[in-house]
Amino acid sequence: SQELEQSPQSLIVQEGKNLTINCTSSKTLYGLYWYKQKYGEGLIFLMMLQKGGEEKSHEKITAKLDEKKQQSSLHITASQPSHAGIYLCGADEPYTGRRALTFGSGTRLQVQP
Amino acid sequence: DSGVTQTPKHLITATGQRVTLRCSPRSGDLSVYWYQQSLDQGLQFLIQYYNGEERAKGNILERFSAQQFPDLHSELNLSSLELGDSALYFCASSVPGGYGYTFGSGTRLTVV
Numbered sequence: 001s002q003e004l005e006q007s008p009q010s011l012i013v014q015e016g017k018n019l020t021i022n023c024t025s026s027k028t029l030y031g032l033y034w035y036k037q038k039y040g041e042g043l044i045f046l047m048m049l050q051k052g053g054e055e056k057s058h059e060k061i062t063a064k065l066d067e068k069k070q071q072s073s074l075h076i077t078a079s080q081p082s083h084a085g086i087y088l089c090g091a092d093e094p095y096t097g098r099r100a101l102t103f104g105s106g107t108r109l110q111v112q113p
Numbered sequence: 114d115s116g117v118t119q120t121p122k123h124l125i126t127a128t129g130q131r132v133t134l135r136c137s138p139r140s141g142d143l144s145v146y147w148y149q150q151s152l153d154q155g156l157q158f159l160i161q162y163y164n165g166e167e168r169a170k171g172n173i174l175e176r177f178s179a180q181q182f183p184d185l186h187s188e189l190n191l192s193s194l195e196l197g198d199s200a201l202y203f204c205a206s207s208v209p210g211g212y213g214y215t216f217g218s219g220t221r222l223t224v225v
Contacts, residue, residue, distance in 0.1 A: 033214065043216040045213070101158065106156075
């Protein structure tokens, strides 16, 4: 089954700084999802990427999938305290018949005012 | 509100007991997925149901079972509970053939 490695595991940044979170797969990614989770709460969908080289943005968050479809990055511009939380990447394997998501271990982001 | 409803939000029970967690998927979604999130294991897929039938199994213990009813709501049954079963249990749903997964707010289970 697919394995996803996220880096860094945790991140502390000053408000206003940019940051990048990476997600690397052991296999080709057919669907890569980014979620945000506030501590102890549910997962909030951010973005989904499918095509090699694809890039999507929402507000100050940009996600990219590399051409080889084995690595994705999540970039936050001018971070704010509201960006704090755990960022999770998840991937499904539709061509194996398994539609459930496999998740990375998450990146804990703290934004200091 | 994501549209996926999980009850109860919190549950405290003793070791050896049995509990049932409930999930109502988003309107129109036929698939329901159960996940367990613990500090040491991260977010782990347990089981998937599609329109009442089991579709895929992940790291689900034999002490755990699930079902999906005709109205599409699902229940996760956890029995002979151990301290290590303490975790957040999430339910997610998706549309047929679609690529979106919507998560509920979870049930926090504490086994004492």
